[in-house]
């Protein structure tokens with residue numbers, strides 16, 4: 041793809057970026073704003089032939105990049121971080137335009153995405169091996185980390201910037217090259233980020249972006265190619281499971297960040313106001329389209345009426361509207377499929393006896409009113425399927441054991457939350473929760489410095505911190521005999 045030299049402050053930046061990236065007028069597809077259906081831009085639609093070219097380029101670039109010194113890789117990552125922060129506002133507007141995240145939140149995503157790059161610019165310099173002794177005194181033994189090789193990354197639309205940097209930054213830091221296949225709903229953010237990598241001096245072929253409507257065809261090329269050594273995927277459990285099988289053909293290393301179904305337990309000794317605030321953050325951020333979003337709220341019976349009333353007050357005050365408006369707190373859902381799923385779950389819960397506290401219906405277009413449901417009970421779809429929408433279902437519990445058992449009664453295991461002032465309970469419950477991430481009196485535990493990932497149907501591997509870098513490193517053991 042050609043390198044665009046478009047200034048990002050031009051009002052028509054988006055279409056210029058997309059047009060310039062289009063390889064000699066090849067096939068393209070259009071991106072529409074979920075807020076009002078307007079066409080945002082057309083982007084190149086990569087074919088399996090493009091994928092083969094990208095794989096060749098990634099392999100070729102790997103030969104040099106894997107031998108580039110760690111400090112040089114770190115400097116380039118630092119420069120990429122600088123480019124992203126310099127274009128923070130434009131990236132936030134692109135995110136908001138293509139997938140409907142309120143712009144004030146989108147700025148936060150850019151900061152979060154950039155934090156992974158800053159972190160891995162530092163971690164690149166700390167990759168270290170180990171010399172050790174064996175039983176034979178005439179041998180010198182050491183283990184040294186090596187990059188796993190060219191990486192194929194598939195990313196979702198809900199965090200179009202952060203889900204890419206969380207993979208590309210540790211891959212590049214480790215000495216791997218990466219090919220990113222972004223979600224078709226949010227290819228512009230992906231193209232923007234790879235363009236900024238080039239501006240920062242990133243060598244050709246080290247980070248390539250392949251937007252496509254043919255995810256299966258493009259991915260098949262990567263699965264069949266034994267030179268692509270790793271698959272890293274963030275998306276739904278259903279797709280992740282099938283990609284895991286496909287990656288087995290060429291025995292790729294695999295990391296999978298899949299769906300979640302986060303429980304939020306509120307014990308009767310909790311700071312109620314704070315618990316409500318953190319539920320708001322965890323549930324309604326990104327219109328509820330977050331894999332670590334609270335999906336089920338369990339409240340101890342004594343405080344149930346007070347909790348429901350306080351949450352309803354806060355939810356009714358949420359400002360839903362144009363994601364480009366600074367005051368908007370809840371934007372649209374990403375597409376009609378997402379909207380139908382949320383509306384269907386709410387209908388199913390109401391049909392089966394749940395009580396509508398507030399909201400409960402679709403608004404105009406792809407907007408769904410922030411909703412609170414009480415009296416939710418087992419057997420309702422909302423307790424089984426990931427919601428990915430602004431709906432807060434509330435259940436009551438009596439004892440700690442019951443709350444933990446209900447919280448664990450799911451195939452998912454990504455994030456869980458609990459609110460209590462009892463220190464012993466905080467430890468007891470967080471140990472008993474079968475989840476990769478637990479927020480104790482904290483509805484937003486994610487940070488680039490911490491390990492992010494799940495157990496059970498929520499996936500394999502961790503992103504973030506030094507753990508995220510290890511996913512891109514293999515260990516080579518060398519034994520040197522001293523004859």
Ligand code: NAD
Pocket residue numbers: 194195196197198199203221222223224255256259274275276277279280296297298299300330331426454498499
């Ligand atoms: P999705 O699985 O449908 O799509 C994710 C990505 O996979 C997209 O790029 C899509 O084009 C691609 N894809 C789909 N089918 C494919 C195929 N057959 N071959 C190759 N690629 C294919 O998920 P979605 O609905 O776009 O995203 C939301 C999901 O992502 C939710 O389930 C959410 O929980 C999950 N998610 C997880 C995390 C995490 O870190 N655990 C973070 C964000 C989102």
